[in-house]
Amino acid sequence: MYLHGTSKINDHGHLEIGGVDSTKLTADFGTPLYVFDEALVRQRCREYVDAFRASGFKFQVAYASKAFLVKAMCRIALEEGMSLDVVSDGELFTALEAGFPAERIHFHGNNKTPQEIEMAIDAKIGCFVVDNFVEMQMLNAIAAHKQQKVNVLLRVTPGVEAHTHEFISTGQTDSKFGFDLGNGSAFKAIQEAAQLSNLELLGIHSHIGSQIFEVEGFQMAADRLASLAVKVRSELQVTFKVINLGGGFGIRYVAGNTPLPIAVYVKAITDAVRENFSSNDYPLPEIWVEPGRSIVGDAGTTLYTVGTSKDIPGVRKYVAVDGGMTDNPRPALYDSVYEAMLANRATEESQEVVTIAGKCCESGDMLIWDLSLPKVNNGDILAVSCTGAYNYAMASNYNRIRRPAVVFVKDGQADLVVKRESFNDIVGNDVIPERMKLTSTRV
Numbered sequence: 001m002y003l004h005g006t007s008k009i010n011d012h013g014h015l016e017i018g019g020v021d022s023t024k025l026t027a028d029f030g031t032p033l034y035v036f037d038e039a040l041v042r043q044r045c046r047e048y049v050d051a052f053r054a055s056g057f058k059f060q061v062a063y064a065s066k067a068f069l070v071k072a073m074c075r076i077a078l079e080e081g082m083s084l085d086v087v088s089d090g091e092l093f094t095a096l097e098a099g100f101p102a103e104r105i106h107f108h109g110n111n112k113t114p115q116e117i118e119m120a121i122d123a124k125i126g127c128f129v130v131d132n133f134v135e136m137q138m139l140n141a142i143a144a145h146k147q148q149k150v151n152v153l154l155r156v157t158p159g160v161e162a163h164t165h166e167f168i169s170t171g172q173t174d175s176k177f178g179f180d181l182g183n184g185s186a187f188k189a190i191q192e193a194a195q196l197s198n199l200e201l202l203g204i205h206s207h208i209g210s211q212i213f214e215v216e217g218f219q220m221a222a223d224r225l226a227s228l229a230v231k232v233r234s235e236l237q238v239t240f241k242v243i244n245l246g247g248g249f250g251i252r253y254v255a256g257n258t259p260l261p262i263a264v265y266v267k268a269i270t271d272a273v274r275e276n277f278s279s280n281d282y283p284l285p286e287i288w289v290e291p292g293r294s295i296v297g298d299a300g301t302t303l304y305t306v307g308t309s310k311d312i313p314g315v316r317k318y319v320a321v322d323g324g325m326t327d328n329p330r331p332a333l334y335d336s337v338y339e340a341m342l343a344n345r346a347t348e349e350s351q352e353v354v355t356i357a358g359k360c361c362e363s364g365d366m367l368i369w370d371l372s373l374p375k376v377n378n379g380d381i382l383a384v385s386c387t388g389a390y391n392y393a394m395a396s397n398y399n400r401i402r403r404p405a406v407v408f409v410k411d412g413q414a415d416l417v418v419k420r421e422s423f424n425d426i427v428g429n430d431v432i433p434e435r436m437k438l439t440s441t442r443v
């Protein structure tokens, strides 16, 4: 397993993260346990902020909170000078509860409800990223009713789709998100937004994909947004102050993943915006981006306790851990791959190839196929790396399994930031109707 950030093997032959021995973490907090290397999260935030500072552009780096949001994470984002991208009332509520400044919150989503819009306007958030015509009219009407003017970006589908090493220029009309550039609906949306008196149109947004290892897709998106901006300025006399290029910057999950340094993505983006805008005599806009995975992904490690195993001679050996698709649904959902090691026997040679299964009552509940490990024993601690993004955030209570605790580790200290769910959390919202009182049972 590749050791990210402060992770290392200590003198006891144990995996240590943030200066804390993983066996102490599991003894103190139990398993499964999400462990975040706080220094690495902060380092990733700083890599973005420093690279944008160096570019000379005005900027906002909005952490895409869908990747992992808890109140303590909001504090880190705030302390590191980030803005925050939220996509639901739940994320907005979390941020506000944590004291995140509303003016640095951007609200995304393809189906914001009237209640969410009201909540966000009342909180005086910094910006709505408007996704479609229905939302635009609704937002304007609610803002008018509240006698407010709200900042908006319009989400444009630019016809660039990027994923790891591939990026393709597509018509991409068939997306649930945003105003299509190719069929003219983006231009129409801008025309409409510019006329709505309770909307302050700041600019346009695009998000081209996720886990991207190349800069070309971002450059192509910048080019297309710039062309749209130039057309809009000449035909509608509207000048954009902000260009938002979304998130999607890749991370190293396993050998063979080759993300670029964050500074390289940022330089490519700032250079592309400078080139495309200044060549058209367009005042340089602010650049906003929305990284999620690349802020928290490689800072997260999940610790499990090994339970049972099943050896099918000549076929496969399954080793089961005390979590699975409930705390990490990504292998089941996307065939995602992960690296792992025995955290309590980190210096021992590999001796067998096993498949790591979860404990859910479902054959698809697999975490890692064909993993080389020392001979695995019941009670060993399995560490799976790179689980910081879209793991806790996508965790479920399937099989009524309680969601794990989350700890932040730094400089030898471990702090609980989310408690392990209790049985009461599992049944706390259940209601037994009066007519089902434990009186009349058919025997």
Ligand code: LLP
Residues within 6 Å of the ligand: 064, 067, 085, 108, 207, 209, 210, 211, 246, 247, 248, 249, 290, 291, 292, 293, 294, 330, 334, 389, 390
């Ligand atoms: N901005 C927008 C508008 C987005 O839709 C997303 C991710 C981001 C920013 C952040 O992208 P990132 O930097 O994290 O790649 N559940 C999937 C990922 C879904 C991403 C959805 N949108 C997974 O586990 O891989």
